[in-house]
Amino acid sequence: xxxxxxxxxxxxxxxxxxxxxxxxxxxxxxxxxxxxxxxxxxxxxxxxxxxxxxxxxxxxxxxxxxxxxxxxxxxxxxxxxxxxxxxxxxxxxxxxxxxxxxxxxxxxxxxxxxxxxxxxxxxxxx
Amino acid sequence: xxxxxxxxxxxxxxxxxxxxxxxxxxxxxxxxxxxxxxxxxxxxxxxxxxxxxxxxxxxxxxxxxxxxxxxxxxxxxxxxxxxxxxxxxxxxxxxxxxxxxxxxxxxxxxxxxxxxxxxxxxxxxxxxxxxxxxxxxxxxxxxxxxxxxxxxxxxxxxxxxxxxxxxxxxxxxxxxxxxxxxxxxxxxxxxxxxxxxxxxxxxxxxxxxxxxxxxxxxxxxxxxxxxxxxxxxxxxxxxxxxxxxxxxxxxxxxxxxxxxxxxxxxxxxxxxxxxxxxxxxxxxxxxxxxxxxxxxxxxxxxxxxxxxxxxxxxxxxxxxxxxxxxxxxxxxxxxxxxxxxxxxxxxxxxxxxxxxxxxxxxxxxxxxxxxxxxxxxxxxxxxxxxxxxxxxxxxxxxxxxxxxxxxxxxxxxxxxxxxxxxxxxxxxxxxxxxxxxxxxxxxxxxxxxxxxxxxxxxxxxxxxxxxxxxxxxxxxxxxxxxxxxxxxxxxxxxxxxxxxxxxxxxxxxxxxxxxxxxxxxxxxxxxxxxxxxxxxxxxxxxxxxxxxxxxxxxxxxxxxxxxxxxxxxxxx
Numbered sequence: 001x002x003x004x005x006x007x008x009x010x011x012x013x014x015x016x017x018x019x020x021x022x023x024x025x026x027x028x029x030x031x032x033x034x035x036x037x038x039x040x041x042x043x044x045x046x047x048x049x050x051x052x053x054x055x056x057x058x059x060x061x062x063x064x065x066x067x068x069x070x071x072x073x074x075x076x077x078x079x080x081x082x083x084x085x086x087x088x089x090x091x092x093x094x095x096x097x098x099x100x101x102x103x104x105x106x107x108x109x110x111x112x113x114x115x116x117x118x119x120x121x122x123x124x125x126x
Numbered sequence: 127x128x129x130x131x132x133x134x135x136x137x138x139x140x141x142x143x144x145x146x147x148x149x150x151x152x153x154x155x156x157x158x159x160x161x162x163x164x165x166x167x168x169x170x171x172x173x174x175x176x177x178x179x180x181x182x183x184x185x186x187x188x189x190x191x192x193x194x195x196x197x198x199x200x201x202x203x204x205x206x207x208x209x210x211x212x213x214x215x216x217x218x219x220x221x222x223x224x225x226x227x228x229x230x231x232x233x234x235x236x237x238x239x240x241x242x243x244x245x246x247x248x249x250x251x252x253x254x255x256x257x258x259x260x261x262x263x264x265x266x267x268x269x270x271x272x273x274x275x276x277x278x279x280x281x282x283x284x285x286x287x288x289x290x291x292x293x294x295x296x297x298x299x300x301x302x303x304x305x306x307x308x309x310x311x312x313x314x315x316x317x318x319x320x321x322x323x324x325x326x327x328x329x330x331x332x333x334x335x336x337x338x339x340x341x342x343x344x345x346x347x348x349x350x351x352x353x354x355x356x357x358x359x360x361x362x363x364x365x366x367x368x369x370x371x372x373x374x375x376x377x378x379x380x381x382x383x384x385x386x387x388x389x390x391x392x393x394x395x396x397x398x399x400x401x402x403x404x405x406x407x408x409x410x411x412x413x414x415x416x417x418x419x420x421x422x423x424x425x426x427x428x429x430x431x432x433x434x435x436x437x438x439x440x441x442x443x444x445x446x447x448x449x450x451x452x453x454x455x456x457x458x459x460x461x462x463x464x465x466x467x468x469x470x471x472x473x474x475x476x477x478x479x480x481x482x483x484x485x486x487x488x489x490x491x492x493x494x495x496x497x498x499x500x501x502x503x504x505x506x507x508x509x510x511x512x513x514x515x516x517x518x519x520x521x522x523x524x525x526x527x528x529x530x531x532x533x534x535x536x537x538x539x540x541x542x543x544x545x546x547x548x549x550x551x552x553x554x555x556x557x558x559x560x561x562x563x564x565x566x567x568x569x570x571x572x573x574x575x576x577x578x579x580x581x582x583x584x585x586x587x588x589x590x591x592x593x594x595x596x597x598x599x600x601x602x603x604x605x606x607x608x609x610x611x612x613x614x615x616x617x618x619x620x621x622x623x624x625x626x627x628x629x630x631x632x633x634x635x636x637x638x639x640x641x642x643x644x645x646x647x648x649x650x651x652x653x654x655x656x657x658x659x660x661x662x663x664x665x666x667x668x669x670x671x672x673x674x675x676x677x678x679x680x681x682x683x684x685x686x687x688x689x690x691x692x693x694x695x696x697x698x
Contacts, residue, residue, distance in 0.1 A: 001654055006685040015676040041691050067245045074174075092159070100174040108239035113170035115178070121161015121187065 002041055004068065008034040026080035036070040071103035072111075085122075093120040152194040152201075159189035163208050172237040172273065179211040179235045180275065198222040211235040211277050227285040238274040240311055243267065246323050261321070261376045268326040276308030276330050294344040298353075302336040312399045314368040316391070321376050328366045328399040334359045340410075348415030355408035355429075365397035387481045406431040420451030440498065442468040456512040462524075463505040469531075470496035480602065488592075488602070497574075499531040506546075516555045522548040534577030544570040558629045566621040573615035573647065580692060581610035581652075614655055614689060616645035633669035656688040 014028045041061045077097045084090045095118050102111040164183040167175060192203040201219045211233060218228035243265040250260025283301045288294070312328030340353030370391035375381045386392040407430050414423035424447035431440040444466035452458050473494045480488040506524030513519060529541040548566040585607050589599050622642045629635040641661040648654050665679030 001688055002691045004687045004689070006687075007682070008684075009680070009682040011680050013676065013678040016674070018673040038691075092161070098174050102170075102173070106244070107241055108173075109170075109242055111170045111173035111239065113172075113174045114168045115171065115174045116166045117178070118164045119161065119187070121159055123157060123159040125155070125157045 002065070003039045004036070005038075006036045008032065022084040024080075024082040026078070028076070028078035030074070030076040030078075032072070032074040032076075034070065034072045034074075036068065038065040038068040040065050067106060069104045069106060073101040073103070075099045088125045090123040090125075091121075092123055093118070095119075152196045152199075154194040155192070157189070157191040161187055163187040172239055176237050177234060178237070179209050180237070182209055182211075184209045224288045225286065227283070229281075229283040231279070231281045233277060233279040235275050235277045235308075238276065238310060240267070240270075240272055240274065241313075241325065243313075243323060243325060259377070263321050265323045265325070268324060272309075272311075272327050274309050274311055274327070276306050276310060279305040279307075289341075294342075296342045297339075298342060298351075299337070299339045301338075302334075304332075304334045306330055306332045312366050314366075314370075314398045316368075316370040322371065324368070326366065326368075329363045331362045331364075332360065332401065333362065346415075347417075348413055350413045351411070353408075353410040353412070355406070355410065357406040359401075359404045361401035361403070363399065363401070366399040367395050368398040369395050384481065387478070390478060402436060403434040404431060405434060417449070418451075420449055423448050436473075438471045438473065440468065440470045442466060458510045459507065460510070461505075461507045463503075465501075465503045467501045468498055470498040472496065481600070488600070490602070495532040495536065497530060497533050499533070501529045501531070503527050508548075517551070517553050519549070519551045522546075522550075528574075530574070534575075540572065540574070542570060542572045542574060544568055560625075560627045562623075562625045564621075564623040566619075568616075568619040568621075568645075570615070570617050570619075573613055573617060575611040575613040575615075575650075577611055578605075578608040579610065579612045580608070580690065582607040583609055610653065611650060612653065612690065613647065613650065614657075614687075615647065616655070616657070617647045617649055619643070619645035635667050637663075637665045639663040653690055654688065655690075656686075658686045660684045 009032070011031045012029065014026075016024065016026045018024045041064055043061060075098070078095070080092075080094045082090055082092050095116070097114070097116050099114040100112060105111070162183070162185045164185075165175065165178055187209075188207050190203070190205045192201075194201045199219070199221045201217070203217045205213075205215045207213045212235065214230070214232040216228070216230035216232075218226075220226045246263055246265040248263040249258040250262065251258050252260045281301070281303045283299075285297075285299045287297045289297055308330050309327050310330050311325055313323055313325050315323045334357070336355070336357040338353050338355045340351055342349060342351035344350075370389075370393070372382060372393035373385040373389045375385060408427060409429075410425055410427045412423075412425035415421070424445065426443075426445045428443045429441070432438070444464070446462070446464035448460065448462050450458060450460045473496075475490075475492050475494055477490045480490055504524065504526040506522060508520055508522040510520045511518065524546045525544070526546070527541060527543045529539050531539055533540045546566065546568045548564065550562065550564045552560075552562045554560045582604055585599070585604065588607065589603050591597055591599060592603070620643070622640070624640045626638045627635065628637075639662070641659070643659040644657070646654070646656045661681070661683050663679065663681035665677065665681075667675075667677045669675045
């Protein structure tokens with residue numbers, strides 16, 4: 001019998017500020033840590049289980065449990081700006097930065113990478 | 127092409143709604159956004175950009191919103207376009223109590239990684255040669271570095287139309303379609319005993335459509351409704367053809383004919399990655415209304431689901447009834463009873479004769495009876511009571527039973543039963559502080575098990591050759607040695623849920639929560655299955671001024687499971 005632990009933690013902060021009637025700023029930070037791991041597998045002594053029939057077998061599974069280990073760290077920053085140029089005409093921009101660190105790299109290989117997304121334009125309301 | 131037709135239909139309906147709305151005295155608001163959507167990746171992009179459409183940048187993205195409203199009607203249209211894989215359209219309208227509806231269409235793409243299969247690599251150690259030279263488990267990726275992605279499109283619609291004021295007769299329909307189109311990793315295993323796994327690129331092209339239509343009317347003190355449902359799933363995926371290798375001794379490559387007689391596919395090309403076309407029809411009768419001093423609601427449902435490729439069918443009937451009654455100004459009782467019966471067609475399994483011509487000639491053809499066959503029953507009663515101005519609570523007792531027909535073997539109707547109880551307490555001494563506490567206990571006897579799914583007893587002295595002319599004992603005979611029922615389902619489950627909300631000062635609040643669940647099953651001989659779940663959370667919200675607000679918090683989800691690990695041994 002073996003224990004398998006899966007743990008995910010999130011820390012977050014979001015804020016919105018309107019320094020002037022024309023300008024609104026938003027910001028966000030998210031930090032996620034996700035881990036999964038299995039305890040070491042301690043197989044019983046074979047000779048004690050099968051009365052010597054398989055006693056020439058050598059069962060060692062020292063690293064087998066690490067095949068299930070996963071560990072990701074995700075850091076995300078967000079920034080938004082809305083500036084009203086004149087009534088009904090607003091400039092908007094949204095920038096998101098995400099950085100993923102894959103500490104284990106089992107299954108799919110090392111998936112560490114980062115992304116910058118910029119979503120920007122003008123809005124007309126009437 | 128159907129997607130294109132759907133969008134055209136969507137636009138036409140929206141224009142019709144706009145024209146209809148324009149005829150009235152309506153207030154109209156428009157919002158148009160035009161801009162760009164750019165992406166830049168460093169290192170591996172498919173995980174951090176899992177729900178982005180590859181590494182594409184859209185230099186012309188847009189959004190359109192329209193809202194018109196009058197005294198008793200409203201129409202809204204929302205649309206967003208990032209690129210040809212990432213967009214959405216939606217409209218909703220209300221015309222008094224006479225008509226309402228909504229239609230939405232959305233599309234996104236999901237990137238998928240490639241499983242490197244590195245855990246599928248092992249070789250048996252042979253003490254006689256002091257080397258890893260025995261039987262082996264190998265894998266091959268036929269498209270290394272391949273990039274897989276699937277575009278998912280979904281359309282939903284709902285209409286509600288008042289047909290007659292007399293008896294408040296209404297027509298209600300809904301529709302849902304899901305299309306998936308792209309490529310995914312397809313695995314196929316071959317060789318004499320699943321010793322070699324191959325990975326290749328496979329197409330994904332599926333459609334699922336679901337329609338419901340029904341009528342509802344008020345009759346005396348009851349509201350009665352009928353609904354017809356239809357769902358179809360179809361795969362238009364091109365078949366992936368897989369060559370199953372010639373079976374042979376996994377170490378020395380000999381005994382081709384003998385090993386070939388042990389497996390189903392050998393030295394042949396067969397299709398993989400296929401999904402059956404399925405259809406499902408359902409009928410649902412529902413009702414609700416006042417009965418005596420209480421309120422009764424319920425539904426009866428029948429369904430038939432068919433696998434069109436194999437001519438297999440699942441039939442089911444279910445019913446649920448709820449009755450609530452106020453026993454006193456501070457006390458209310460809710461009683462529930464439900465049941466269902468599901469019957470799944472058995473499947474005749476036709477297998478090659480085992481070890482034909484090599485000693486054995488065993489016919490393994492059999493009829494597989496489905497473990498889905500079952501009869502269920504559930505009843506519960508919950509009492510809600512307000513103790514005083516600040517405190518209220520509820521107490522629940524219930525019983526559930528599941529009888530699985532012909533499981534784990536013919537005429538063995540394995541039955542599980544569960545007793546459950548739940549207590550909930552809410553305490554709110556003032557408008558700033560609110561607390562709640564819930565505890566639930568479930569006691570289950572004989573949960574579903576995989577019968578004799580693990581562990582073998584000693585074979586010597588128990589198994590003997592079936593053919594008196596040989597000394598061989600076959601692999602299949604080991605089935606007789608298995609003894610351990612396995613399951614991950616618990617016999618005891620405790621669940622605790624606590625919440626505290628506090629508002630301090632003007633514009634500040636904090637929330638604390640803790641969910642704790644522990645369950646175990648220690649009635650399985652040498653197994654001892656356990657699971658613990660803990661979910662603490664804390665959050666703060668602040669509104670220091672009308673120009674600044676913030677939220678911050680922490681939450682965690684920790685799951686610890688204890689279960690058996692079995693390692694397959696070569697040669698058993």
